[in-house]
Amino acid sequence: MLKQELIEKNPIRHLKGESDAKESSRMGLVMARAGVGKTALLVQIALDSLMNDKQVVHVSVGQSLDKTKLWYDDMFKDIAEFCNLENAGEIHDSIMHNRMIITFNESKFSRAKLEERLHDLVQQNVIKPSCMVVDGFDFAKTDRAVLEGMRDLATTMDLQIWFSAVCNEEADCQCASGIPAPCKGMEDLFNTVVLLQPVSQSDCIDLKILKGTAAVSKCGKLLKLDTKSFMIRENCK
Amino acid sequence: MKDLSKVRNIGISAHIDSGKTTLTERILFYTQRIHAIHEVRGKDGVGAKMDSMELERERGITICSAATYCDWKDHSINIIDTPGHVDFTIEVERALRVLDGAVLILCSVGGVQSQSITVNRQMTRYRVPRVAFINKCDRTGANPDKVIKQLREKLGLNAVPIQVPMGLEGDMQGLIDLVKMKAVYFDGENGDKLRVEEIPAQYKDECDAKREELLDAVSMFSDELMEAVLEGTPTEEMIMAAIRKGTLSLEFSPVMMGSAYKNKGVQLLLDAVNDYLPCPTDVDNFALDLDHDEAEVKVTNQPTDPLLALAFKLEDGRYGQLTYVRTYQGTLKKGDSIVNVRTGKKAKVGRLVRMHSDEMEEIEESGSGDIVALFGIDCASGDTFTRGDYNFSMSSMHVPEPVISLSITPVDNKAQDNMSKALNRFTKEDPTFKTYVDQETLETIISGMGELHLDVYVERMKREYKAEVTVGAPQVAYRETITQRADFNYTHKKQTGGSGQFGRVAGYIEPLEEGEYEFVDQIVGGSIPREYIPSCDKGFQKCLEKGSLVGAHVTGVRCAINDGASHAVDSSDIAFQLAAMGGFKEAYMKAKPVIMEPIMKVAVEGPTEFQGSIMGSLNQRRGMIIGTNEEDAYTVIEAEVPLSEMFGYSTDLRSLTQGKAEFTMEFATYRPVPKSVAEELISKAQKKDKK
Numbered sequence: 071m072l073k074q075e076l077i078e079k080n081p082i083r084h085l086k087g088e089s090d091a092k093e094s095s096r097m098g099l100v101m102a103r104a105g106v107g108k109t110a111l112l113v114q115i116a117l118d119s120l121m122n123d124k125q126v127v128h129v130s131v132g133q134s135l136d137k138t139k140l141w142y143d144d145m146f147k148d149i150a151e152f153c154n155l156e157n158a159g160e161i162h163d164s165i166m167h168n169r170m171i172i173t174f175n176e177s178k179f180s181r182a183k184l185e186e187r188l189h190d191l192v193q194q195n196v197i198k199p200s201c202m203v204v205d206g207f208d209f210a211k212t213d214r215a216v217l218e219g220m221r222d223l224a225t226t227m228d229l230q231i232w233f234s235a236v237c238n239e240e241a242d243c244q245c246a247s248g249i250p251a252p253c254k255g256m257e258d259l260f261n262t263v264v265l266l267q268p269v270s271q272s273d274c275i276d277l278k279i280l281k282g283t284a285a286v287s288k289c290g291k292l293l294k295l296d297t298k299s300f301m302i303r304e305n306c307k
Numbered sequence: 308m309k310d311l312s313k314v315r316n317i318g319i320s321a322h323i324d325s326g327k328t329t330l331t332e333r334i335l336f337y338t339q340r341i342h343a344i345h346e347v348r349g350k351d352g353v354g355a356k357m358d359s360m361e362l363e364r365e366r367g368i369t370i371c372s373a374a375t376y377c378d379w380k381d382h383s384i385n386i387i388d389t390p391g392h393v394d395f396t397i398e399v400e401r402a403l404r405v406l407d408g409a410v411l412i413l414c415s416v417g418g419v420q421s422q423s424i425t426v427n428r429q430m431t432r433y434r435v436p437r438v439a440f441i442n443k444c445d446r447t448g449a450n451p452d453k454v455i456k457q458l459r460e461k462l463g464l465n466a467v468p469i470q471v472p473m474g475l476e477g478d479m480q481g482l483i484d485l486v487k488m489k490a491v492y493f494d495g496e497n498g499d500k501l502r503v504e505e506i507p508a509q510y511k512d513e514c515d516a517k518r519e520e521l522l523d524a525v526s527m528f529s530d531e532l533m534e535a536v537l538e539g540t541p542t543e544e545m546i547m548a549a550i551r552k553g554t555l556s557l558e559f560s561p562v563m564m565g566s567a568y569k570n571k572g573v574q575l576l577l578d579a580v581n582d583y584l585p586c587p588t589d590v591d592n593f594a595l596d597l598d599h600d601e602a603e604v605k606v607t608n609q610p611t612d613p614l615l616a617l618a619f620k621l622e623d624g625r626y627g628q629l630t631y632v633r634t635y636q637g638t639l640k641k642g643d644s645i646v647n648v649r650t651g652k653k654a655k656v657g658r659l660v661r662m663h664s665d666e667m668e669e670i671e672e673s674g675s676g677d678i679v680a681l682f683g684i685d686c687a688s689g690d691t692f693t694r695g696d697y698n699f700s701m702s703s704m705h706v707p708e709p710v711i712s713l714s715i716t717p718v719d720n721k722a723q724d725n726m727s728k729a730l731n732r733f734t735k736e737d738p739t740f741k742t743y744v745d746q747e748t749l750e751t752i753i754s755g756m757g758e759l760h761l762d763v764y765v766e767r768m769k770r771e772y773k774a775e776v777t778v779g780a781p782q783v784a785y786r787e788t789i790t791q792r793a794d795f796n797y798t799h800k801k802q803t804g805g806s807g808q809f810g811r812v813a814g815y816i817e818p819l820e821e822g823e824y825e826f827v828d829q830i831v832g833g834s835i836p837r838e839y840i841p842s843c844d845k846g847f848q849k850c851l852e853k854g855s856l857v858g859a860h861v862t863g864v865r866c867a868i869n870d871g872a873s874h875a876v877d878s879s880d881i882a883f884q885l886a887a888m889g890g891f892k893e894a895y896m897k898a899k900p901v902i903m904e905p906i907m908k909v910a911v912e913g914p915t916e917f918q919g920s921i922m923g924s925l926n927q928r929r930g931m932i933i934g935t936n937e938e939d940a941y942t943v944i945e946a947e948v949p950l951s952e953m954f955g956y957s958t959d960l961r962s963l964t965q966g967k968a969e970f971t972m973e974f975a976t977y978r979p980v981p982k983s984v985a986e987e988l989i990s991k992a993q994k995k996d997k998k
Binding site (some may be wrong): 128134135138139163166167170171172173174175178183187190191193194195196197 | 918923933
């Protein structure tokens with residue numbers, strides 16, 4: 071498969087909004103229980119932007135640089151294998167130039183610091199991201215103001231920002247009534263909210279779209295993802 | 308004969324400027340091997356004892372791992388002081404090979420720095436149990452708790468403190484031992500008088516909590532202790548035994564603290580070396596049986612068994628070649644005759660000495676597990692010695708390929724002689740240092756692991772061998788490889804009277820994922836006679852030495868032959884070699900060759916305010932920034948940068964950050980160079996050819 075085909079096949083782009091014009095300054099949220107694959111989906115989102123020759127900043131709170139880098143290498147390998155991507159090695163080397171990882175200690179993370187870092191990067195001409203993923207952001211300890219700040223950041227820097235959030239076990243049944251804790255009441259800040267759920271005795275993961283209009287018309291409210299590469303499975307019912 | 312359980316072979320390794328040499332100096336002082344303390348950068352000009360090389364004294368860095376022996380409380384300790392700079396990594400690795408245990412020194416302010424990570428990885432590879440020592444607790448900004456957290460997070464060690472400092476920074480008074488639950492003060496001008504007292508009231512609560520934590524962690528290793536803890540009656544011996552067990556299994560790392568410079572905590576560290584680090588019989592060492600396909604054989608450590616010893620370091624001293632040897636089993640006696648397994652040569656042990664940096668002490672024999680030095684034995688480092696009855700070799704060490712080279716030209720005839728003597732010596736001492744004569748320019752080329760690595764050898768040539776040389780610009784070791792399959796069908800024909808030459812070879816070349824070169828013989832039906840197939844292989848290999856793009860070594864190629872033709876009279880070995888070479892050249896350009904360059908993994912550590920400019924500087928150098936990591940006021944920036952762009956970076960970095968940032972680099976991989984650079988390289992190579 072060629073790079074172009076892979077870009078088109080990627081499910082994530084449905085979530086991101088259909089046209090490039092709309093893509094900027096949006097906020098997205100990935101929710102799941104611990105260990106289902108939030109980071110994997112975020113990396114997938116980042117990889118999709120990278121594939122489109124866009125620049126990405128990955129903010130990792132509480133995880134080391136090496137680990138985050140491994141995520142990318144592994145995910146890329148899985149996707150390349152899943153789709154039989156041609157000259158994968160070359161593409162890998164070329165797109166990783168457009169990725170930048172910033173890691174923070176849990177206690178050291180703040181929006182102001184992140185903003186300063188980002189401005190630094192743009193000023194030094196190191197990177198000009200159009201997408202940012204934030205992994206390990208603690209929603210339980212954050213109030214609305216911080217997220218509103220992030221939203222402003224997204225607008226001023228013309229960024230698409232994706233977050234991940236851990237929700238607890240009961241979230242599965244709550245989702246009918248809106249967005250589960252700890253992000254309850256914040257849904258108006260996000261353009262897209264998705265929930266990942268493992269399916270027992272199957273090699274698929276359910277991706278439920280809780281909020282977001284773009285994808286609905288095309289794929290319905292439920293997508294099936296391959297557990298390894300997080301690509302859409304067509305044959306999985 | 309010495310009791311082996313009372314022998315410790317330990318290494319001390321750490322990041323640059325964490326105070327390794329200072330600590331070693333203190334250890335030697337307290338064990339009464341030296342009688343005065345000299346600082347590394349002291350005003351008295353004597354320099355520390357372990358930095359025996361003049362150059363090291365001048366630069367304030369330690370290059371060679373001098374082996375030193377000392378006694379502490381009825382235990383014998385051999386200390387290998389290891390270099391802290393990554394350019395000398397092979398030295399560190401070689402030292403680790405012969406160690407049983409190690410002390411990992413960390414700076415209480417800098418914490419786990421990039422070099423510590425490298426060293427830790429090497430220690431894990433050689434399964435070296437380690438204790439950590441947080442040094443420089445007297446410095447402003449000292450924070451041992453932060454360092455312990457980093458030990459857990461960054462190095463993945465199960466690090467638990469067994470001490471609590473009484474005061475930090477300027478007002479550090481002493482340490483509290485959590486095993487004995489006593490406060491220890493270091494009195495006297497040189498901190499050599501230990502005063503043990505009850506724990507001061509203000510530290511009581513903290514100590515109780517930390518002790519609880521320690522007991523929790525170590526009771527994992529001892530059921531006896533676990534029960535005793537539940538009953539509330541753990542004894543000192545039980546705790547110590549459990550810590551030892553955990554440390555030996557590499558699942559636990561006790562953490563100690565102190566300040567070597569201010570003479571605090573060193574004696575307790577020595578106690579810990581005796582108590583918690585393994586003796587030679589505690590660790591399993593393996594030899595390779597050369598008669599049985601290098602099968603691993605466990606060495607016995609028995610002094611009565613046949614001799615097995617490893618030469619791990621050579622030094623050219625005033626009295627000829629000095630060889631540092633570790634005995635793994637058997638006994639090495641003065642007057643013995645020993646055999647070098649690699650060369651099969653016999654040698655006689657003339658003098659046997661125990662080294663104390665550059666002074667020595669004559670001894671009669673050395674038991675297994677000991678580290679001693681031999682005189683006048685001709686060997687290279689990494690050689691194994693036996694008494695001739697064994698065909699075993701201690702495992703071969705992992706030697707990285709050199710990534711940078713320099714041309715050197717002696718200034719006069721005298722220097723020429725001295726230079727070849729020096730080069731001969733250095734290549735024996737250091738497997739990562741290589742030298743050869745370029746057949747085209749007739750220049751002598753030296754190659755190694757980094758700019759500093761080669762710098763040091765050039766300096767040593769001047770100082771030790773009086774060989775003045777002029778040094779050319781550093782050259783990066785480029786490589787060439789192909790990116791796609793290409794076919795060839797080449798006929799070599801020559802008719803010049805007498806017997807001619809004839810050979811036709813057809814096949815293809817294609818990229819090889821792993822490995823440097825592979826030859827595949829797919830000839831069926833004998834279109835090329837059996838006896839000429841190795842000739843084809845030889846022909847291909849000759850082509851690999853020099854690629855057509857820039858004359859660099861070609862790697863990652865699979866050459867296959869599947870058809871050909873021969874002539875009853877005119878075909879010969881040389882004809883098929885030339886045919887294969889012709890075929891390779893025909894296919895090579897079709898196979899889209901690319902130039903590869905060494906990429907270094909660079910880690911820059913500096914204050915956060917310089918982060919932007921550091922990143923800018925890396926970006927300018929074609930660096931790919933992987934990411935940044937924030938820690939308090941410090942930021943670590945990791946990037947992958949081509950080696951060719953890293954020349955002179957240390958100067959740039961210093962001026963960019965007011966000298967507050969430092970960097971380390973390490974070879975990562977080979978990667979194709981970008982098009983613009985490739986074109987430049989090719990045109991340069993073409994110009995050189997025309998000359």
